[in-house]
Amino acid sequence: MILDADIKAQLAQYLQLMEGDVLLKVSAGADDVSRDMLALVDELASMSSHIKVEQAELPRTPSFSVNRIGEDTGITFAGIPLGHEFTSLVLALLQVSGRAPKADQKVIDQVKSIKGEYHFESYISLSCHNCPDVVQALNLMSVLNPNITHTMIDGAAFKEEVERKDIMAVPTVFLNAEPFGSGRMTLEEILAKIGTGPDASEFSDKEPFDVLVVGGGPAGASAAIYAARKGIRTGIVAERFGGQVMDTMGIENFISVKYTEGPKLVASLEEHVKDYGIDVMNLQRAKRLEKKDFVELELENGAVLKSKTVILSTGARWRNVGVPGEAEFKNKGVAYCPHCDGPLFAGKRVAVIGGGNSGVEAAIDLAGIVSHVTVLEFMPELKADAVLQDRLYSLPNVTVLKNVQTKEITGTDKVNGISYIDRATEEVHHVELEGVFVQIGLVPNTDWLGETIERTRFGEIVVDRHGATNIPGVFAAGDCTNSAYKQIIISMGSGATAALGAFDYLIRN
Ligand SMILES: Cc1cc2nc3c(=O)[nH]c(=O)nc-3n(C[C@H](O)[C@H](O)[C@H](O)COP(=O)(O)OP(=O)(O)OC[C@H]3O[C@@H](n4cnc5c(N)ncnc54)[C@H](O)[C@@H]3O)c2cc1C
Structure with a gap:
């Protein structure tokens, strides 16, 4: 059987x-x-x-x-x-x-x-x-x-x-x-x-919104639901509804739900959002924001949407190491999701760049599948929690290199190794291997805003305790802001704050 x-x-x-x-x-x-x-x-x-x-x-x-x-x-x-x-x-x-x-x-x-x-x-x-x-x-x-x-x-x-x-x-x-x-x-x-998605004409006749949310992750979904519950005209523009949660396997800290999985949580978010008749414009990327009488949002497809208030919740994405070979060998040995791509490297040698929690978790995970894992950490010590480090050091097929700088991911048609600089001696070393997993954190998706909105030097949108930015009528929430911590539940909370902030703004103006 x-x-x-x-x-x-x-x-x-x-x-x-x-x-x-x-x-x-x-x-x-x-x-x-x-x-x-x-x-x-x-x-x-x-x-x-x-x-x-x-x-x-x-x-x-x-x-x-x-x-x-x-x-x-x-x-x-x-x-x-x-x-x-x-x-x-x-x-x-x-x-x-x-x-x-x-x-x-x-x-x-x-x-x-x-x-x-x-x-x-x-x-x-x-x-x-x-x-x-x-x-x-x-x-x-x-x-x-x-x-x-x-x-x-x-x-x-x-x-x-x-x-x-x-x-x-x-x-x-x-x-x-x-x-x-x-x-x-x-x-x-x-x-x-394949070129059969909606085009700009489908958006051109839309009435101005009261609240237009940019981003469909947990922050955006929460903001839209809070706004729609006030009975005001609400829309969401999202490049990919669900955001990072779509790429998350197990979630154990979404309070009141002991365990769930990313796609399952996204399906619930979508169902909840649709329940309020929110205009969801999925697979649409915002490229420009301008404050006139209304706040105007231009999409990649050329359409311009107008709204009295906008909530930015564009989240964050994997950070690239930015060394030669990374872009060239993406999906040819350079990977970002150990859970997804780990099995393809079964029995092979891989490196994990990054010694924080995600890097060390990835290395532990991969060590069970691949023949050998080399962890490269820029700083003299790993930044991961002590329990994870203990587990990592207990594994026989892991080498940890600290105080090293990745120089290049090498290969011909696919990855064949990684070069790094020993920061103490400045010597360059090369390790032969077949895969490199990049695990060095996230960058906010805010480049498209240019100078229009105040951001920190890391690119995070600066918000006050109402979720308001420096532009009247423009609010922000979630991982794209300068919030101290980046988590699902925190994004949802800040999405709610921004929506209530936007509603307050609407009734005062
Ligand atoms: C692998 C992984 C595992 C994680 N595990 C957990 C966990 O177990 N528990 C936990 O609490 N957190 C976890 N997190 C963190 C959590 O997923 C994030 O904190 C959370 O998703 C942030 O929500 P957000 O809505 O701010 O942004 P995101 O989830 O990043 O959503 C951003 C949204 O904006 C859209 N967007 C971006 N740019 C544009 C644009 N120009 N125009 C239109 N739309 C745009 C995106 O398509 C997306 O819809 C994990 C993250 C990752 C990557």
Whole structure:
């Protein structure tokens, strides 16, 4: 049996929701993965009379496609979709069987209207929590549009292919055999990337807002909900709704919730925001802010939105080390998310740049997967908490280099090493390795504001205790401000403060 009893019980309930017959076309060989895949397929077929199985020759072995009877949908799983991809398999079965997907009707119509051939391939690992969103979005597109196909490929089952294509981060997506993108992508983001997203004309006729929030992380969501609850016209412009929380695995300090996961928290935030009829303009990047009669916000797509007040909550992003090789080898050995990309470096040698809490946590995490971890810390001592340092030093396959400055990430077509300067002796050393994880903190997303708003020398927006900036009517909240600590709950609190501050401003002016 490939599925344990608990999963089987859950699965049985889901399979009852199937609305029509589904044909699994299976391409199997004599290898172990093929054997397990056949076991899975047989188990599925034994659990629902709607699931039929047929032998076939598909481009990859082992793989199976999920089809309607008499019509291929284009959805293929190469490898075994268990682990984080099990949900992707269940959703594919349900959607191919005819069950309506849970997506916005607007988005569904958009997918259906796509013309031209789109053949997607996504490389994933079963332990990657960012991958299922991409797999499920592409599967959904395949279900809805006969010109779109998608194959999910488990990197662990297709090692040679992954090596040949130099894939060093998951998910990595190819479109029509050309690199398309990597990292978490929502359906809307994929649509925007293939050029079917909304354009400026959709925004040009919008009435001025009372409160316009820029940024859709916890700070922005909280600000928008607090504002909308005052019964005033509220909008959110977000480059990517959810913000950093989308990239967060386990969250254990969101008070009153003992444990949750980033994407789950983002789904709740979205649901809460939508409950108030807030105008959410997702996948839109703000590029300029100007105070006139209204505060005017220009978007990357050229549209200009007007509002009586604006709350800036654009958060922060991973800090780059800024050495030669970092940009060049991004996703070719340079990575930022140990949880996502760690498994791709199984048995290989990696470095972690940064000896703070996130760097040391990453090193501990990676040490369990890779053959060796080198930690590089600029200062003479690690900055991580003592418990983490104790754990790190107890590991046999970790080397800690302190008082060193990263000089260069070296490589040809992918990373092959890292050079650093010993700050005491000024000698340059080189370590041969295959991966570098950069873990040196965050920078606020405020560059686009230029000189319009007062910021600290780190680029953080300066706010007072009402969340107000130096420009009347412009407020700010969360990680993009000079708040002492950067946490979800703190961002939400400051979002609430900024919204109440903005409301106060509105009733006085
Ligand atoms: C890997 C990781 C793990 C973490 N774990 C935890 C944890 O366990 N507990 C905890 O409390 N905190 C954790 N944090 C910190 C927490 O995620 C942040 O403090 C929090 O998300 C900050 O919220 P925010 O709304 O201020 O900004 P963000 O979450 O960064 O959101 C910013 C928003 O602004 C948008 N944006 C940016 N620029 C523009 C622009 N020009 N135009 C339009 N939109 C824009 C972004 O797309 C996004 O929607 C973690 C962070 C990371 C990276």
